[in-house]
Amino acid sequence: MKILIVEDDSILSSNIADALQSEGYSVVKAFDGLLAEKMMLKENYDCIILDINLPGKTGFDICRDFRKTDTFTPILMLTAFGELEDKVKGFDLGADDYLTKPFYMRELIIRVNSLLKRSSKNPGDAKKDLIYKAGDITLDDGKKKVFRNSEIIKLTPREYQILLKLIKNKGEIISKSQLIEEIWGSSFTANTNTIEVYINFLRNKLDKPFGSHYIKTKVGYGYYFDNSENSNL
Amino acid sequence: MKILIVEDDSILSSNIADALQSEGYSVVKAFDGLLAEKMMLKENYDCIILDINLPGKTGFDICRDFRKTDTFTPILMLTAFGELEDKVKGFDLGADDYLTKPFYMRELIIRVNSLLKRSSKNPGDAKKDLIYKAGDITLDDGKKKVFRNSEIIKLTPREYQILLKLIKNKGEIISKSQLIEEIWGSSFTANTNTIEVYINFLRNKLDKPFGSHYIKTKVGYGYYFDNSENSNL
């Protein structure tokens, strides 16, 4: 169980981390809103503890944007004392629970435990397997949606199928004949350059507007999804 | 265990919340009758604590309307001191227990505990699995009934089956072939547009009279039930 703590007060953050670790959870900390969001998009956490007042981007905004791409990871919000409407807003934006500062660590533990219990019971647990993350691309195979940094990218079915195949085997080279076989079926007469055209469509939507190169060509062999360090060189 | 507290006095509300939380319950608060009702229809709570005097809509009305679609979630009513007939009326409208203000928190805890014990022993517990809520739609698969905000919607069997499948997997895309397979069976020759037509029927009954769009099309992929924030855009 891996938990992300997003809290800029380093003392509080460490206290929370200690408490959770002593419960056997593995913990990752983030102190800045923007950085936190990137981490959330790149990696699957089992639970996220999210402060509201953060440098970079507020917890509210992070929560709202994150819920566009991920609806199952439980979020526990930390609100300042007395800010009652914060709680309402938090729930509206997709938080699963809140805790008012200051709080007892014991209570935080209870709430995290119950959030995790709830989400593990949920049928949504299986949905995790349907979500693929690679670089700053998120592909939700349940909703058939693709995001780039929480910005949605609209793909046609064929484009989507190709991207799915490439992301499922990221790093691996997929030959054109493999793509044809799996997406068009064996009966398809591939006497034209249909695949090249679709790869081009994909790049137009996925790579070019962002100035990056995830979809790479291996001349003579096929295509592959590259999310290594310097993938956009 | 998640408990909803519907009480407009924020001090009392917080006191109740604290008491329940220290018992290990997870708590959600609502301060307005109309909002509370929306929350009740959208989410399954294990117990509801309901004040009578509320802005927006009285506890009596909420209770009565809620019981049309949900007969198992225990409701504990809070009545003002001396209003004896309130208790009678409360029971008549479907409340499971009442508590007269002011009261000791200890007593509230006891009553909530016993309500929860009772409902968990009940055969009605199994019924929860048969009730699906999504947005302001409630589908009772035990009674084969569909409600929109406690107003019943009459569906034909085929329409019902489709809606059930979509709501069971709300948010997920269901392809036409999946729908055909599960509802008509594998032997059905799907050479026509039967599904499109039924989706149209469903929308006519479920969406159009209310100016909303729960049933969405993902062109080329299939259909899905959308109850996100801006589902009617």
Added chain:
DNA sequence: TCAAAACAATGAAAATACTCATAGTCGAGG
């Protein structure tokens, strides 16, 4: 190293498929 050959990318246009609303047929049951 350079040119030819093989391979890949691109833009535009034609062909095809999909969705949806309306209208109509058919058969079972009151």
Added chain:
DNA sequence: CCTCGACTATGAGTATTTTCATTGTTTTGA
């Protein structure tokens, strides 16, 4: 015999898929 639910047919509007001609890029071998 009339109504209602299940299903079929059709056509317009839209979106997607495919083809083709052209341009660009990489590889190879003399």
